Amino acid sequence: MFSKSCKYAIRAVLHLAAFTAEERKLGVQALADSLEVPKHFLGKILQELSRQGIVSSAKGPTGGFFLSDADRQAPLSRVVEAIDGPEVFSSCILGLPVCGADNPCPLHFQALEYREALQEIIEDRSIAQVVEGALEKDLKL
Amino acid sequence: MFSKSCKYAIRAVLHLAAFTAEERKLGVQALADSLEVPKHFLGKILQELSRQGIVSSAKGPTGGFFLSDADRQAPLSRVVEAIDGPEVFSSCILGLPVCGADNPCPLHFQALEYREALQEIIEDRSIAQVVEGALEKDLKL
DNA sequence: AATTTAAAAGACAAAAACATCTTTTAATCT
DNA sequence: AGATTAAAAGATGTTTTTGTCTTTTAAATT
Ligand code: FES
Ligand code: FES
Numbered sequence: 001m002f003s004k005s006c007k008y009a010i011r012a013v014l015h016l017a018a019f020t021a022e023e024r025k026l027g028v029q030a031l032a033d034s035l036e037v038p039k040h041f042l043g044k045i046l047q048e049l050s051r052q053g054i055v056s057s058a059k060g061p062t063g064g065f066f067l068s069d070a071d072r073q074a075p076l077s078r079v080v081e082a083i084d085g086p087e088v089f090s091s092c093i094l095g096l097p098v099c100g101a102d103n104p105c106p107l108h109f110q111a112l113e114y115r116e117a118l119q120e121i122i123e124d125r126s127i128a129q130v131v132e133g134a135l136e137k138d139l140k141l
Numbered sequence: 142m143f144s145k146s147c148k149y150a151i152r153a154v155l156h157l158a159a160f161t162a163e164e165r166k167l168g169v170q171a172l173a174d175s176l177e178v179p180k181h182f183l184g185k186i187l188q189e190l191s192r193q194g195i196v197s198s199a200k201g202p203t204g205g206f207f208l209s210d211a212d213r214q215a216p217l218s219r220v221v222e223a224i225d226g227p228e229v230f231s232s233c234i235l236g237l238p239v240c241g242a243d244n245p246c247p248l249h250f251q252a253l254e255y256r257e258a259l260q261e262i263i264e265d266r267s268i269a270q271v272v273e274g275a276l277e278k279d280l281k282l
Numbered sequence: 283a284a285t286t287t288a289a290a291a292g293a294c295a296a297a298a299a300c301a302t303c304t305t306t307t308a309a310t311c312t
Numbered sequence: 313a314g315a316t317t318a319a320a321a322g323a324t325g326t327t328t329t330t331g332t333c334t335t336t337t338a339a340a341t342t
Binding site: 027028029043044046047050051057058059060061062063064065 | 316317318319320321
Binding site: 001002004007008010011014093094095103104105106107110111113114115117118120121122130131133134139140141 | 142143145148149151152155234235236244245246247248251252254255256258259261262263271272274275280281282
């Protein structure tokens, strides 16, 4: 489903959403420690997310990454699109050139069901809402 | 979700189930042409499926690959397990070391919903049943 | 027995994904 | 201004996945 980069990206964004703000930034080192992922690799990913305006960052001492209030309003699908591209949810699970109700593959309708459950949380809810839900349920981020 | 190899494998097995039998085999060349996938790559995959007893094969002239009646009774999950390993359906969608209701990731419950839809067709039905359903709906294999 | 056919097997090559390391830039603090 | 800190940027390295090519083996046909 998601590439490793994308998994790291989603986890990083959710973590930043839960624990940072303009005045409470987090460095790559600290974030990498929390998520237990390779620091430099995560740095690359954050770089890209920052370039695309999905996360905010500041250089220098007291610098680091964080999610602004505006950043939080975006859906998680922006992260997925930024890293894995926009095709993840629209492409055929068996790799057929087109996925659709006309000319569907044998797994199409079941795959669609899967996708829709995920799309709800990825596309229809904001990052802020996802984190809120997760914190209510006491999930670790 | 599935690796490219696994996608090819699933499509190949379904095609073989629909169009071959002990007395009506199909060569890699013909199969690769039908599925529009690279011949030698497909050959490798079929080799592995054959080694694991998921598809049947015969060498020499009039040789080729086919699905025996016994082969057809297996679920598609055998193909998936043979190529991508058994973890595909049980591992966390965000790559956490364990996936479960205790310590679930923020996407866990939605991911589960997806998975279950797919597991129904992959694990609970035989290859023969999947193909039958597909042929009824006039899907291309 | 010789020839042909097609899978089995394995070596090899290219590309993508994953990961690390170093240098540069910019902000803060002294 | 100089030192320090941390992201930005980019070069480099490794591994996995994907794909191709060649040789070997075995069966069928002549
Ligand atoms: S056609 Fe395969 S998932 Fe839609
Ligand atoms: S814990 Fe992530 S999908 Fe189950």
